[in-house]
Amino acid sequence: MSDLKIGALARRSGLSVEALRYYERRGLIPPPARLPSGYRVFPVETLDRLAFIKRSKELGFTLDEIRDLLELQAHPEADSAGVKQRVEARIDEIERKIEDLQRIQQALRGLSSLCSGQGSTANCPILAFLEQDEPADVPGSRES
Incomplete structure (x- = not known):
C-alpha cells in the first residue's frame, strides 16, 4: 500500500501525530486524502518531505524558512542562489547568537x-549586583 494513515506516518517519521497535524495546518505538508471513515491518508512520499x-x-531553520525552502525545492528549474542565500542568512544569525552567548558567558x-x-x-x-537599579558592567566582562 502506498498510502499511510497518520499514526503509521508518525511512527515511521519519528514525529507525533500532533506535529503532523500542525505541519499540515502550517502548509508544510500537503493536505492528505481522507478515507470514507475520515482517516487521513498520506502518500508515502510524505516521509521524504518530513525528513527534509x-x-x-535541526539546522535551526524556522518553520517559515522551511516552507520557503520547500517552495524552492518544488521548482527545480529555479536558480539555487535563493537556497544559498537562506543558508548564508542562517549562518549570520548563528554567528550573532554565538557572539551574544559568549558575552553572556563572560558576564556570568x-x-x-x-x-x-x-x-x-x-x-x-551576585545578588547585590543583580538588585542594582542602574545597569553596571560586570567585573571581568569584556565591556568593562
Whole structure:
C-alpha cells in the first residue's frame, strides 16, 4: 500500500501525530486524502518531505524558512542562489547568537568571580549586583 494513515506516518517519521497535524495546518505538508471513515491518508512520499523538515529544523531553520525552502525545492528549474542565500542568512544569525552567548558567558564568569560562595545570601555580591537599579558592567566582562 502506498498510502499511510497518520499514526503509521508518525511512527515511521519519528514525529507525533500532533506535529503532523500542525505541519499540515502550517502548509508544510500537503493536505492528505481522507478515507470514507475520515482517516487521513498520506502518500508515502510524505516521509521524504518530513525528513527534509526535520533536518532543516535541526539546522535551526524556522518553520517559515522551511516552507520557503520547500517552495524552492518544488521548482527545480529555479536558480539555487535563493537556497544559498537562506543558508548564508542562517549562518549570520548563528554567528550573532554565538557572539551574544559568549558575552553572556563572560558576564556570568565575572559575576561568579564576585562571590566566594561562603556566607549568607544577605551578603552575596551576585545578588547585590543583580538588585542594582542602574545597569553596571560586570567585573571581568569584556565591556568593562
